[in-house]
Amino acid sequence: METGPLSTIRKNKIKDHLNKENSSYQNTRLSIQLSLNGLSFCITDKVSQELVEVQRLRFSTPRSENELRGALNDFLESHNVPSRTYESVVVTHSNALFNIVPQALFDLSKLSDYVKFNAQLLPHDELAYDTIAHKDMVVVYVPFTAVNNYIFDCFGPFDFKHHVALHLEELLSIEHEAPEKVCYAHIDQGTLNLTVIKDKKLQFFNSFQIGSTEDLLYYILFSLEQLTLDPKEVQMLFYGETTEAEPYYKKALQYLNNCGIYRPSFTQKIPTHLLDYHFDSIILNA
CATH class of the missing domain: 3.30.420.260 (Protein of unknown function DUF3822, C-terminal domain)
Structure with missing residues (x-):
């Protein structure tokens, strides 16, 4: 999955994560889902393909992006997520600041043109894009840059994509x-x-x-x-x-x-105690 640049992420701040308590999480993938209406994360064992943990938080009212960063910090800290090291981290951004562009019309130098009619762009807004494999379309969007920066500070380099790309790839x-x-x-x-x-x-x-x-x-x-x-x-x-x-x-x-x-396809094994946990299983394909 191709993503746009993260120029505001401070790449010179890669931390030493080897000192974290990570013995039981070194073969896991952490998937974080971001929305102004709520947050969630799931942890998957990449060897056994078993879902290890799922947690979610709903907001009574939508948050701003700055509030979202603080809420994510509190949410992850409450479940000891930053204290561990993961083999990989992927983040899904869910917001309305996107547009779907035919591959034939896509121009990397014109990202802002694709979303300016769907969203009010601010001078500091970063733009990113996800290519839908074999479907000749691209999702151009505004990610939660401040939250991306926080996640980078916590876990180092990671991948991110927009929730629309996930859904279109599946459907x-x-x-x-x-x-x-x-x-x-x-x-x-x-x-x-x-x-x-x-x-x-x-x-x-x-x-x-x-x-x-x-x-x-x-x-x-x-x-x-x-x-x-x-x-x-x-x-x-x-x-x-x-x-x-x-x-x-x-x-x-x-x-x-x-x-x-409709039940999205996924390869992960869900333990019995998580079968009734109310979460969106399509995030397992992030």
Whole structure:
């Protein structure tokens, strides 16, 4: 996965992490998920492919990026995460400051042009991009640079990507038996990501902030109307913070005839005591 430069990260501040208490974590990967609505992390044993730990924190109200940095520090410290050394660290940024660009139109020197209509760019904003392998598209975005700097200070060099790239890589790889369009509704921490795919090609993607079942239905039905898709016919698959017992899903069943739950693919083994832990399993592919 190709990412943009991190010019503000102080590469001369690589610390000596060998003195940390790391005997049981030296073969693990730490994956951190960042959002203004909440935080989470998971630790995977890279040898056994077993999920070792999952933790998440929800915010009652969205935080600013500066507040997010402090919240992440407190969150990780409370679980002793910075006191260990990991074989690799990957960070996922989840925000609305992105755009999806066809590979044929992508120009590295024009990153700001791709997102300036979706976000109010500040002079100090860094820009990054993720290339969607074999799909001829690029996700250009504004990462949480201040948080990236903090993570670098804690763990040294790491990889990062945008959550949209993760979702598109997963969904565009699915083999569908029918040629009709399939709509995926991903729900996580008050955000609805709506994706429509046909024949492994992206037809539509958008993110919405939701606070109720009414919000969910409004954005889904409005998007389907704009795409001239019949709510009674389109295949709608939910994933993320969604089960058949969730209010969002139950409400959708009243208006959408062809609903189901999509379970992202992953190779990690999830121990029994973590099976019921409410987390978005697509982060395991970061």
